[in-house]
Amino acid sequence: MxxxxxxxxxxxxxxxxxxxxxxxxxxxxxxSLLGVASGLLGGxxxxxxxxxxxxxxxxxxxxxxFNGRSSLKTWLYRITVNCCRDIRSRxxxxxxxxxxxxxxxxxxxxxxxxxxxxxxxxxxxxxxxLSDAGRELVLxxxxxxxTHKQAAQVLEIPLGTLKSRLHAVLEQLRxxxxxxxxx
Amino acid sequence: MTETPERQIGKRLAALTRWRGERTELWQEALAATDxxxxxxxxxxxxxxxxxxxxxxxxxxxxxxxxxxxxFLSTETSPQRNARVPTTALPLEMxxxxxxxxxxxxxxxxxxxxxxxxxxxxxxxxxxxYFTPQILSDIPGDYLPDADRHVVRKATIELVSDDVPLVFVxxxxxxxxxxxxxxxxxTLTGSGVTARGNLTLRIAVERLSDVLNDLRxxxxxxxxxxxxxxxxxxxxxxxxxxxxxRRVEAELLDLLEKRTDAPLKDILEMRRQINLVRESIERLxxxxxxxxxxxxxxxxxxxxxxxxxEEQETELGAYFSGKLHASWTxxxxxxxxxxxxxxxxxxxxxxxxxxxxxxxxxxxxxIHKAQVSS
Numbered sequence: 435m436x437x438x439x440x441x442x443x444x445x446x447x448x449x450x451x452x453x454x455x456x457x458x459x460x461x462x463x464x465x466s467l468l469g470v471a472s473g474l475l476g477g478x479x480x481x482x483x484x485x486x487x488x489x490x491x492x493x494x495x496x497x498x499x500f501n502g503r504s505s506l507k508t509w510l511y512r513i514t515v516n517c518c519r520d521i522r523s524r525x526x527x528x529x530x531x532x533x534x535x536x537x538x539x540x541x542x543x544x545x546x547x548x549x550x551x552x553x554x555x556x557x558x559x560x561x562x563x564l565s566d567a568g569r570e571l572v573l574x575x576x577x578x579x580x581t582h583k584q585a586a587q588v589l590e591i592p593l594g595t596l597k598s599r600l601h602a603v604l605e606q607l608r609x610x611x612x613x614x615x616x617x
Numbered sequence: 618m619t620e621t622p623e624r625q626i627g628k629r630l631a632a633l634t635r636w637r638g639e640r641t642e643l644w645q646e647a648l649a650a651t652d653x654x655x656x657x658x659x660x661x662x663x664x665x666x667x668x669x670x671x672x673x674x675x676x677x678x679x680x681x682x683x684x685x686x687x688x689f690l691s692t693e694t695s696p697q698r699n700a701r702v703p704t705t706a707l708p709l710e711m712x713x714x715x716x717x718x719x720x721x722x723x724x725x726x727x728x729x730x731x732x733x734x735x736x737x738x739x740x741x742x743x744x745x746x747y748f749t750p751q752i753l754s755d756i757p758g759d760y761l762p763d764a765d766r767h768v769v770r771k772a773t774i775e776l777v778s779d780d781v782p783l784v785f786v787x788x789x790x791x792x793x794x795x796x797x798x799x800x801x802x803x804t805l806t807g808s809g810v811t812a813r814g815n816l817t818l819r820i821a822v823e824r825l826s827d828v829l830n831d832l833r834x835x836x837x838x839x840x841x842x843x844x845x846x847x848x849x850x851x852x853x854x855x856x857x858x859x860x861x862x863r864r865v866e867a868e869l870l871d872l873l874e875k876r877t878d879a880p881l882k883d884i885l886e887m888r889r890q891i892n893l894v895r896e897s898i899e900r901l902x903x904x905x906x907x908x909x910x911x912x913x914x915x916x917x918x919x920x921x922x923x924x925x926x927e928e929q930e931t932e933l934g935a936y937f938s939g940k941l942h943a944s945w946t947x948x949x950x951x952x953x954x955x956x957x958x959x960x961x962x963x964x965x966x967x968x969x970x971x972x973x974x975x976x977x978x979x980x981x982x983x984i985h986k987a988q989v990s991s
Contacts, residue, residue, distance in 0.1 A: 437848075447972060449922065453648065456644055456648065457644060457645070459644075460643070460644035464641060464643060465640075466636070467637045468638065468641065468643075469634040469635050469636035472633075472634070472638075473633040473634035477633070479638055483641065483643060486641075486643050487646055487647050487650075488647075490643055490644045490646075490647035490648075491647040491650060491651055493647075493809040494647060494648060494651045495651060496987060499987075510787040521758060523984065527705065535986070546631060548946050549843060557626075557629045557630070558633070561630075573630065573634050574634075576627050576630035576631045576634070577631065577634040578631050578634070578635065604623070604626065608622070608626070611626070
């Protein structure tokens with residue numbers, strides 16, 4: 435039985451014309467990318483879907499220019515983070531999901547949010563108070579699919595810098611959460 | 618075992634980025650969207666821009682174009698380019714309205730052309746072998762009768778040769794007694810490396826350039842200088858005074874002739890006045906003739922030195938410092954020319970540089986965007 439192809443092999447195959455290879459790639463990573471996008475965009479599914487769709491469009495257009503300096507996984511996450519930044523920059527301050535917590539009914543996009551059953555408003559509030567860069571850093575670092583090293587590659591910063599910034603961001607979060615907890 | 622606060626926060630943060638939604642096929646939608654635009658793997662316009670060689674070539678072409686445009690425009694507007702001085706004369710025209718060529722020897726001007734600012738370029742008729750044309754002010758009717766211009770010409774030429782006596786003799790042979798030329802002074806001293814020759818030649822002004830050319834061919838020219846002193850005003854003044862004195866003389870003579878019955882005392886006084894006037898006339902005539910001689914015969918001072926003497930006289934230190942000074946001056950001039958040329962290109966093409974900068978930033982932004990996503 436053949437061993438499954440690596441992500442890079444799938445990309446090469448897709449660039450060579452094998453469309454199914456892109457589907458295999460998406461099967462592996464699309465859910466994780468949607469999770470990161472939804473976390474960066476305040477838990478709203480519609481902009482998160484837009485961000486991930488835009489990610490795949492860029493992969494389709496510029497997949498031939500992937501030079502392999504980083505892993506394909508971190509490349510995909512980097513594109514997704516950039517797309518989330520673009521979406522944030524396109525929205526007005528009132529429309530942005532952060533900093534204030536957005537009730538589920540007010541999320542842009544059609545339909546309710548059945549997927550976000552365990553909405554953590556307090557944490558959203560605290561995360562929303564962070565800067566955009568701090569928010570990206572902390573969400574990527576604690577994302578299930580990424581190690582700290584991979585998060586550093588996604589954000590294009592040294593690992594040591596990431597750790598020091600993470601420590602500072604966690605301190606801020608702790609303060610926010612404590613201030614929310616105390617009456 | 619209870620979890621630490623950090624682990625709790627970590628779990629909660631991980632939950633924020635966990636997708637719990639329906640399974641999506643966003644990649645298919647993306648494929649469909651790009652299929653509508655272009656096929657996967659198709660070469661995009663950004664690709665060729667990303668190639669370094671094309672970027673360098675594009676920048677080079679644009680730079681060359683802007684530089685050439687600015688340089689061409691600057692030379693087009695330079696005053697030197699607009700000051701056309703044709704070498705061939707235009708058809709003859711009268712400079713002064715009302716005068717015509719039926720005035721006999723009345724001088725007229727030859728219009729050579731016009732300058733870029735509209736002023737005229739006049740000069741004497743070259744066929745009459747007058748002096749070289751000069752640029753004059755643009756005053757209609759104003760002309761300079763070159764036949765009446767009086768200039769005292771002087772020239773100094775220093776020659777070096779390994780045979781000073783030979784050159785000395787040849788210089789003496791250049792004069793033409795038929796034109797009234799003569800050697801005003803000549804000295805030849807020393808011999809060998811100490812030989813020195815000095816001559817002062819009085820040359821007919823019409824032959825001055827020919828004689829100077831002949832002198833240049835005799836030996837190596839080390840230095841040459843020409844000088845002209847315009848004495849026209851003095852000549853005109855002298856002639857006017859002469860005319861006046863002659864008129865006074867004629868009037869006095871006429872008066873003397875008519876007043877034959879005047880007292881002796883008056884007659885003697887008139888004769889005394891006539892004598893004074895005649896003395897003045899003689900004096901002015903002599904001055905006029907002196908000026909005329911100075912004008913008609915140019916002075917050429919010829920200094921002849923031997924080659925060896927020149928090298929001995931030039932000390933190494935003076936030679937070294939002279940060379941350094943010349944190099945320093947030349948280098949500064951070259952630096953000034955380079956800086957001025959660069960400044961001209963930069964300032965003259967400022968709008969083009971700004972446009973180029975905008976284009977470059979736009980292209981760079983698009984390329985960077987594509988590369989970041991890569």
